[in-house]
């Protein structure tokens with residue numbers, strides 16, 4: 007019941023991932039009904055050299071517009087935004103991104119914790135945080151922040167993740183609302199209110 | 202958790218007492234920095250941080266240093282430097298004199314990278330590199346040209362990726378875990394404090410680099426600073442920004458042409 011209310015109010019879905027998460031997303035995107043009513047933000051650990059091709063790669067799998075974020079870009083519902091390599095992604099306010107090139111956090115830039123915490127602060131209970139496959143502990147603190155701010159927390163079912171450490175770590179240390187396979191995750195997102 | 206109003210108070214103190222104006226900095230980033238300072242300097246509450254900043258001018262120096270982000274590296278984004286090397290420097294080579302401004306140069310890694318490019322293009326002798334920053338401490342480091350040995354592997358890889366053909370280690374002397382870059386590279390550098398918020402244009406340049414500084418400013422301050430650069434740039438001069446920064450929101454945009462995927466624009470009128 008409470009969960010359904012939360013879903014109705016959801017404005018932003020932020021997905022974080024590391025090793026093994028690109029494949030998971032490539033599976034997810036074609037299953038998403040278009041258009042979407044929320045903002046979808048993707049933050050992945052990756053090598054600098056892969057660069058903007060990640061947004062291009064995702065764009066081949068969905069009709070939803072996909073863009074790599076530049077400094078102070080506006081945040082619009084109905085779009086997918088990909089965090090650029092080598093910057094932390096912050097939410098300046100409900101309508102604007104900001105980038106930050108400060109020290110790595112959890113050996114990572116972008117750090118999932120940094121973006122999740124920023125999303126939690128700005129969107130509070132209107133946020134859904136999702137953590138995918140990966141080999142480190144980044145993201146757990148961020149999910150704790152989203153939960154604390156009244157948002158919803160989800161992780162990829164570790165038994166279906168290429169690298170289960172990250173979702174598993176979150177399950178152990180944070181309060182997780184849903185543990186889903188990528189198929190179930192698509193079904194869940196498709197049940198969010200349509201525009 | 203620090204409240205928005207508390208940040209307002211702190212910024213107001215900084216301005217009233219010391220003349221530093223951070224009011225138009227991006228709030229999301231400032232908030233993280235202030236939280237970080239509270240943690241690493243172990244302030245039990247925001248009030249104690251504020252008291253220290255207000256009452257201890259010596260601490261202020263450290264505070265401003267930590268509030269701003271000074272992270273930098275040599276040949277950061279190697280393809281950017283490759284473009285400077287192959288496309289920009291050759292067009293500047295015809296000039297009798299080359300003036301370059303590094304605004305927000307931090308500890309100088311970017312300036313030394315540029316000096317190496319100029320030397321390899323045989324242009325350093327007729328160039329001047331003005332390197333400015335808000336923060337006197339980073340400028341002092343930049344002036345010394347001494348960097349940690351542990352970073353040289355990455356810098357050397359970046360250098361090669363930018364098209365560098367020499368042995369990178371021939372540019373410095375290693376000693377006790379640190380390296381000192383050769384004096385010759387530093388001879389054409391002029392270091393000075395300059396606050397982009399409050400200080401004016403001080404020369405006309407052929408190339409201005411301001412990389413990963415504007416991301417910390419809000420759009421109004423970005424616009425003001427871009428106008429300052431526009432005033433400080435000669436016709437057909439170049440403006441170079443960080444890899445995720447853009448002119449697209451600015452009123453000066455129509456006077457500039459982006460020539461490449463790299464964040465380098467040329468002033469066309």
Ligand SMILES: C[S@@+](CC[C@H](N)C(=O)[O-])C[C@H]1O[C@@H](n2cnc3c(N)ncnc32)[C@H](O)[C@@H]1O
Pocket residue numbers: 107269270271272273274277304305306307308311333334335336339395396397398411412413414417443
């Ligand atoms: C992240 S560093 C960028 C260093 C280098 N340009 C690079 O891209 O690697 C940002 C620098 O901008 C400086 N800065 C911040 N606000 C400034 C201002 N108002 N005026 C001049 N410099 C400023 C900081 O002190 C810091 O050294």
